[in-house]
Amino acid sequence: MEFKTHYLSPDIKLSNFEDKPFRTEVLFEHHMLIWFISGETKIVQADSIHVFGAGDIFLIPRNQLTTVINYPKDGLPHKTVAMHLTMPMLKEFYTKNPPKARLLHSPGIRNFGKHPLLESCLASLIPYFDLKDGLPENLASLKIEEAINILRIIDGDIDGILANFQEPGKIDLTNFMERNFMFNMPMEKFGYLTGRSLTTFKRDFKKSFDTTPQKWLTQKRLELAHYRIREQNRKPSDVYAEVGFENLSHFTYAFKKHFSYSPTADSH
Incomplete structure (x- = not known):
């Protein structure tokens, strides 16, 4: 490369x-x-x-x-x-x-x-x-x-x-995460953009979603990928990066584990 x-x-x-x-x-x-x-x-x-x-x-x-x-x-x-x-x-x-x-x-x-x-x-x-x-x-x-x-x-x-020099203030965490879950960012960045320290972000996330950020993010990304492959007839190789996965092999493994079948089965 x-x-x-x-x-x-x-x-x-x-x-x-x-x-x-x-x-x-x-x-x-x-x-x-x-x-x-x-x-x-x-x-x-x-x-x-x-x-x-x-x-x-x-x-x-x-x-x-x-x-x-x-x-x-x-x-x-x-x-x-x-x-x-x-x-x-x-x-x-x-x-x-x-x-x-x-x-x-x-x-x-x-x-x-x-x-x-x-x-x-x-x-x-x-x-x-x-x-x-x-x-x-x-x-x-x-x-x-x-x-x-x-x-x-x-x-x-x-x-x-x-000319807008303001830093992000504390905003509604639920709404922000529902809109931005497909971005594969460190938790510290999600915290910064919602106006929170990492500790406060994790605490507020648990209150809002009753699970850990990583588990919730993985599930949301897989559900979005499933929709794009099945309903929009997209290829897994075109979708995995858009929904926040690092590479196709990891995405395929996670998809199969979650849905019990390969993403290529959905793309036909």
């Missing part, structure tokens, strides 16, 4: 992935602006599935549970330029440039298609990846500030996302 990441600066990187599909589950600490050069990505969130390909530009807001499945396509590697829009940088930016939109507390992915202004900004970074010493820090900051200014020009709501 060949997966290369080349950092121009701590917040700007070029990723190149040439092998079979690569899946990861992430909770982005910072907003991520991504430009696709080649390949394809499927992004699974609680309420939606997005597919992005060559030329697409999109923003993944911070603190969102996301499954990312990357594929090479059409004989070309999965290749992207990604820019981290960090909290310290955004706080400094908005001190000088007051936000013009109200805060959005639950924003989804912002898809900018192949917008020429953003494409021009991000494409201008490519030659710098060939420099031995990368991009000077002051120039990296200018390029990120340019991207933020372009986002503000083309998206009237973007300040409501980028």
Whole structure:
């Protein structure tokens, strides 16, 4: 598996992935602006599935549970330029440039298609990846500030996302887990997103569901997989990653143990 990441600066990187599909589950600490050069990505969130390909530009807001499945396509590697829009940088930016939109507390992915202004900004970074010493820090900051200014020009709501510096507060655990059980995250992350310490999260979970988080998560993921295979005629190999399993063999074993037959029997 060949997966290369080349950092121009701590917040700007070029990723190149040439092998079979690569899946990861992430909770982005910072907003991520991504430009696709080649390949394809499927992004699974609680309420939606997005597919992005060559030329697409999109923003993944911070603190969102996301499954990312990357594929090479059409004989070309999965290749992207990604820019981290960090909290310290955004706080400094908005001190000088007051936000013009109200805060959005639950924003989804912002898809900018192949917008020429953003494409021009991000494409201008490519030659710098060939420099031995990368991009000077002051120039990296200018390029990120340019991207933020372009986002503000083309998206009237973007300040409501980028200028929101609040951390997750304590929220209803039952509703959150029912919406996000398919994300294979450490319990500490589930606790953080519901405004709880790990100890409090486990205690509240027991009160809400009368079982352990791991047992409940496994059952919910298997039930969702069963539905997608049987009712939506999906293949087990296409489903296991979407519902939170690390690999197909573990999923097959757990499915058979729970339902007493193989998932391939459901897919016919």
